[in-house]
Amino acid sequence: MNKTGIVRDPRYLNHMTEEGHVESRRRLETIYTMLDDPDMAGHFAEITPREAEREEILLIHSPEYMKRIGATEGVEQTALTPDTHTSAGSYQAALLAAGGLFEAISKVVSGEINNAFALVRPPGHHAERSRAMGFCLFNNAALGAMFAREALGLGRVLIVDWDVHHGNGTQHAFEHDPAVLFFSIHQHPFFPGTGLFTETGRGKGEGFTVNVPIPKGYGDGEYAALFENLLRPLVMEFSPELILVSAGFDPHKSDLMGGMKMTPAGFAGLTRSLMDMAEMCCGGKLVLSLEGGYHLTALGASVKAVLRELAGLTKASPPEMSARAARRKLNYAMKRSLYVQREFWMLDA
Ligand SMILES: [Zn+2]
Numbered sequence: 001m002n003k004t005g006i007v008r009d010p011r012y013l014n015h016m017t018e019e020g021h022v023e024s025r026r027r028l029e030t031i032y033t034m035l036d037d038p039d040m041a042g043h044f045a046e047i048t049p050r051e052a053e054r055e056e057i058l059l060i061h062s063p064e065y066m067k068r069i070g071a072t073e074g075v076e077q078t079a080l081t082p083d084t085h086t087s088a089g090s091y092q093a094a095l096l097a098a099g100g101l102f103e104a105i106s107k108v109v110s111g112e113i114n115n116a117f118a119l120v121r122p123p124g125h126h127a128e129r130s131r132a133m134g135f136c137l138f139n140n141a142a143l144g145a146m147f148a149r150e151a152l153g154l155g156r157v158l159i160v161d162w163d164v165h166h167g168n169g170t171q172h173a174f175e176h177d178p179a180v181l182f183f184s185i186h187q188h189p190f191f192p193g194t195g196l197f198t199e200t201g202r203g204k205g206e207g208f209t210v211n212v213p214i215p216k217g218y219g220d221g222e223y224a225a226l227f228e229n230l231l232r233p234l235v236m237e238f239s240p241e242l243i244l245v246s247a248g249f250d251p252h253k254s255d256l257m258g259g260m261k262m263t264p265a266g267f268a269g270l271t272r273s274l275m276d277m278a279e280m281c282c283g284g285k286l287v288l289s290l291e292g293g294y295h296l297t298a299l300g301a302s303v304k305a306v307l308r309e310l311a312g313l314t315k316a317s318p319p320e321m322s323a324r325a326a327r328r329k330l331n332y333a334m335k336r337s338l339y340v341q342r343e344f345w346m347l348d349a
Contacts, residue, residue, distance in 0.1 A: 002284075004311040005107055005116035006044045007100035008032055012121050014089025018077070021085070022257065022294040023123070023135040031119050031290075034300040043311050045113055049100030049120070051092065052143065056102070059146035060139055060173050065130040069094065069137055080132035094122055094137040101144040101289050102151075108285050109152050109242060115275070115286040115310050117247070119303070123291040125167035125246045126192060134165065134192060140289050141246045142173040145180050148242050155179060158240035160231065161186070162223070162270060163248025163291040164258030166195030166211070170246065176205040181238045183231055185223065187251075187258050188213030197336045200344065207344030210234060214333050216259025220266030222329045223251070225322035227273040230337050234345050235277045243278045243286045249293025249302040257294050264298075264305035265316065271309040273318040286310070 013025040034040065057066050072078040073091040080086060097120035104116035124141055126134030145157040159174075161167040161184040171194065174180040178201075186195050201209035212226060235243075249267065251260035271288075278286040288306065293299040308314045338347055 001312045002114035002310060004044050004307065005047045005104055005113040006035065006307070007047045007049050007104050007116070007118040007120055008035065009049050009096060009100065011089065011096055012093050014087070015093035015122050016087035016089070017085055023121070026296060027293065027299060028119060028121055030296045030300045031303050034304050037304070040304065040307070043313065044307065047100065047103050047107060047116065049096045049103055051095035052098035052102060056143065056147060057098065057138060059150060060129065060142045062130040069132070084132045084135055086137070090122065090137065096120070097122060097124065098138050098140050098143045101140050101287070102147045104287050105144055105148050105242065106152065108287050109148065109154065114284055117288040117307055117310060119290050121290065124289070125161055125163060125170050125291050126165070127169045128172060133169065136169065139169045139173060141167070141244055142170045144244050144287070144289065145174070149179065154241045156181070156238060156240045157242050157244060158183065158235060158238060159244045159246065160274060161246035162251065163246055164250040164260055165191055165248065165292065166213070167246050168192045168194045171195065171199065171209055174205065175201045175209050176203050178204050178208050181208050181210070181234065181240065183210045183234065185212040185214065185226060187216055187260060190258070197340050200340060210341060212333055212337055217261060218329055219253070219261030220263055220269060220321055221325035222333070223262060223266060224269045224273060224318050225325035225330050226333055227270055228318050228322045230334060232277055233347055234341070235281060237345055239281045241282050241285070243274055243282065245274065245286070245288040246291045247288040247306065248291035249299050252293065252295060252298040252302055254298040255293065255295040257292065264301045266321065267302045268305040268309040268314060269316040269318050269321040271306045272316040275310070276318070
């Protein structure tokens with residue numbers, strides 16, 4: 001059994017989007033209610049979030065941008081983009097989202113807990129250095145990686161992004177940086193349009209951005225096979241000291257935001273795959289942060305399956321799952337990935 005931490009706080013619900021917006025407080029309400037299910041309650045260590053400090057936010061975002069988001073505090077409604085709005089409590093929620101992830105990372109790196117899931121909002125992976133985008137204000141995962149390096153002294157961090165959308169903000173934060181390996185698997189063509197196979201990083205960071213853009217219709221087997229057959233050898237070679245996950249649940253088959261066919265069992269399989277990799281390279285240090293996921297029932301069930309896997313209450317078999325991959329779909333993504341990634345990594349076949 002693992003000691004698994006969870007970040008939850010009612011103040012994340014104070015980030016209010018307009019009526020009918022898919023990224024609503026109901027997402028976290030659904031997850032927080034699920035945490036009280038009889039098979040969940042008592043199995044997880046509560047982590048109290050703190051607000052990220054200004055200096056910490058500035059590790060990724062510009063001072064002007066921080067000021068612009070700060071100015072939304074106490075203002076009933078501010079439209080940052082046509083689809084990204086804030087309410088009076090959004091700025092604090094965004095600081096707590098990053099700071100909650102920092103606390104989770106600190107406790108995992110110190111060994112106080114084995115792994116953790118920051119159940120936070122607003123999400124982060126679309127947020128650019130100076131621009132809100134796609135429901136995201138501050139880039140939680142990118143900030144988490146910088147926090148791990150600057151405050152905790154880690155050298156190499158892996159960020160895996162399995163949200164159905166490409167994590168453009170995270171990629172741009174680290175595309176010049178060989179200390180952060182960014183691996184994203186996402187639907188393509190699709191919002192935000194970035195994340196092609198050939199986007200592999202720049203300058204010294206060349207090779208440390210790995211994009212796997214896939215057409216719709218991929219499910220548990222194909223995702224698991226891409227983790228086991230493509231991501232695993234990269235991770236073993238890169239040897240991260242911490243694995244962070246931009247965990248979006250919009251690849252779920254019921255989530256109409258995307259066209260993927262993942263199930264809760266599949267997300268548990270991906271979690272187990274990453275737990276195994278983390279065990280091999282960094283003592284199991286794995287921290288997830290919530291990104292998208294808009295079908296409430298699917299979101300609750302998927303987060304539950306992931307949390308139960310993290311805690312060791314279930315044990316998925318990634319090899320069995322990946323054996324069920326549809327060959328044609330898998331070959332499409334593997335062939336293109338290998339063609340590009342062989343230049344940078346030791347990959348067979
Ligand atoms: Zn998404």
